[in-house]
Amino acid sequence: MLSLLIFLPVAGAAVVLLLPGRFARRSGAVALAFSLAELAAALALFARFEQDETALQFVERRAWIDVPSFDVQYLVGVDGLSATLILLTGLLFVVAALVSWKVTLRPRAYFAWLLALETAVVGVFAAQDLILFFLFWELELVPMFFLISIWGTGRKEYAAMKFLLFTLSGSALMLVGFLVLGFAAGTFDMVALAGIEIAGAALPLQAVFLLILAAFAVKLPVVPLHTWLPDAHTEAPTAVSVILAGVLLKMGGYGLIRILLGILPEQFADFDVYLAALAALSVIYGAVLTMRQSDLKRLVAYSSVSHMGYVLLGVSAGAALDGAGRVALTGAALQMFTHGTITALLFVMVGLVYERTHTREIGDLRGLAHVMPIAATVFTIAGFAALGLPTMSGFVAELLVFLGSFDPFPAATIVAVTGILLAAGYILWTLQRVLFGPPSPAWSALSDTTEWWEQVSMAALIAAIIAVGIYPATVVDVLENGVERTLGL
């Protein structure tokens, strides 16, 4: 079941690549079919997931690289956290396939890379062996490099290389950490590692913690390691921005929870204050930079930096409180899910506006609500969700994070809460400048959203945002299963 989920997309990639030349224009449809099948499978996994079961579910274990000193297993399994993030991945790749409908430049290669990327991401969320995790983590780089550098815009090669080098630097250090950890413990099995006391490592465990943290801090990203993100986002095609903000950043948060908090909780607790401070810094610095952006895509990108700060804050609180950090950690996990859907919707809308106006400069845009009322409405919904309006999913997540982290880190939490105000400021201000005001004559001939693929992707994301906002339990109950497993409750 789980292996099917992991390898279905890459099988789709092979099918797309093998399409005869005259069907190349149909590769989007094939990719959509495969991503829909993947979403269906992810939903089935989510539905069949047993919330009360404390062990990993859908476990598959095979010997893979079988060397006595170096036993790497193909070991996959999910808990509530993985299952939820896999569901998010399935949803967002369908959206990505939809918004790529009009890709005409070498479509077969484009959709093949996109599907290969999905395999890597699902693999990261399902892997339960450190080396397998690392393999999927690195596997994600090559598709992203080509997706940005071939199908991007502007300084795309620069952006792709910067993304690659930042991520690779982090993951290189992570590999050292994994190897030291694996050697000290005699296994790379993440479940076993979480259950034993690790001693006799070649490096102090604090150093191992920092090595591994490097990868996740780059990925999340945490200020000051965030500078690759705005470049990558700005130059990436819309679908890749959706995936990047929607799920790839979550790999960082997932790693923080699954590996650092799961395997090295004491070392996490040693650093929790600093990480909470960095989290607050990320929230505020990200928000301030967001305010200053004049490019719509950069603006959304910086807002992601700010929003991922809440994830780090929640996880740090989870580490600080040991067993009692459940609320904060659930909030952080939920924030990953909700930010995935909300930011994806924002990027879809930015892409839609850009496709019609060919500009992302906020100064050039004005009064779009007059010519594209439906799009403007959806944009507004996405904006409200992003600023954490109640009844939308972002509100619940941020509330849980603040409730949980106030006790251990009152100062950081108070600082981070002001991020909410800043978010309200930059989002309302942006909506006002782009959508409202007197209509500009330059945009009078624009069409509203007319394409079915745009409407379907918007509807799907809005449904997910509001459903979780009104009745969070659907997702939260499953997430709590993962949170409790991580905290050993």
Next chain:
Amino acid sequence: MLDDLDRIGPVLVLAAVAALIIVWGFLPAVRPLPAARGRALVLFALLGPAGAALWALSLLARDVAGFAFADSVVLDDFSLFFYFLFAAVAAAVILASESYARRFGEYEPEYYALLLFATASMLLLATSRDLILIFVALELTSISQYILAALRKDDRSTEAGVKYLLLGAVASAVILYGMTFLFGLTGTTRLVAPAGEPSIASVIAERGDAMGEGLILAVVFLIGGLGFKMAVVPFQMWAPDVYEGAPAPVAAFLSVASKAAAFAVVMRIFFEGLPDATVRGDWSDVFAVVAALSMTFGNLLALVQTDIKRLLGYSSIAQAGYFMVGLAAVGGAGGLGLGASGVLFFIAAYAFTNLAAFIVVIAVADRGGSSAIDAYAGLARRAPLLAAALALALVSLTGLPPTAGFVAKLYIFDAAVDSDLVWLVVVAVLNSVVSAFYYLRVAGIMFLREPASDERIATAAGLKLALAVAAAGVLAAGLLPSPLLDAARDAAAVFGDSPGNAASR
């Protein structure tokens, strides 16, 4: 005697085919004998590696491992590993040479003959356990390669050949000097001998403590001279010049087979002859430092290259640095075996990968294309399969999954952590990040830039076959590495400490 010959049978097959090719080159083309050129020559030359591989298979099946020629040769899993490796590399280079070799004109038969002679002596090198035989085989390899490098006979190629010859001769002298120290100290040239007879290993084990600085000098000279053959910093300066000037298939052969042979002989000498605790720590420390220097300098200098052959030259220096991590990783629970199996797997993975990269370079050079990196702009449009194969090779050289290079690095880093060389692993992984920049920049140029002309690049069938096999090897060793890992571990088991010992950690 026949048993002895049987054990080096693959060497004899290669040498015999090479000799026949030279004779054939002198004969007039009278029916039914075709002229010694083109496809007929390629097919005949392939008999060498094919016959060698078949003979090696039969040796494996008959299980006839053991000493030969008064203990100077040993047939073991290590020898067999390299028999197969060198035969495969030679076959790939021969297959890929068909159209390129035409430009050697009347020297076309000699090209194949020299290639086979070099291969034969590499096989001999991997199987030798005696300093004298090692030196002879090393010289035979080198001399064949000096001529190969100069074979195009234009200015660049001649310069490459002469430079290689002069520096190579100095290196050989240094190696020989180191060997005389060993002989003087121990009174024997045999690295290992049957129980009860003196050998370098046994004498050092007995009274190595009393040998003092002499032993250190021997180690220093051997590392210096062999460092040249392995092309590691600080003995690397010839490599980029020679790779750039030499004909493309020769550069491919040098960067893969010659390097592998040098590592084979280093493992024989140091792991079999000098494994004793009195010197092991000394040479493994030197190897660790050389590894760090090679990776760092190779990668930094590769960053600024504008010629693909020079880039691959510097990249091969850096890759040799990664191999060396395995040579240095001999102090842990896995012992010599773990580090050695890492080196062997890495060499095989690198052979597939670098061959794939160089075969693409040969294909582009075939069409009169230059080896400037700019000439690869838009290769994806002109030759999609070549571009895809080169991209795969570059991803593997970077060490990203799902390729052979990923598993190789993982495995060798693992061995280093086992030996508490965490600092070296940190240097190595940071180097991987640097290398990603120049490897993937080339990949980007192939896929992003507009080609100078839209002319398709046609490739010969033999070259396509060689490329397909190399690319398949890169993927297979990345996805299902176990068979190759098992082979590497079996081969490394001759060094005693099996990786299985690590279970005791």
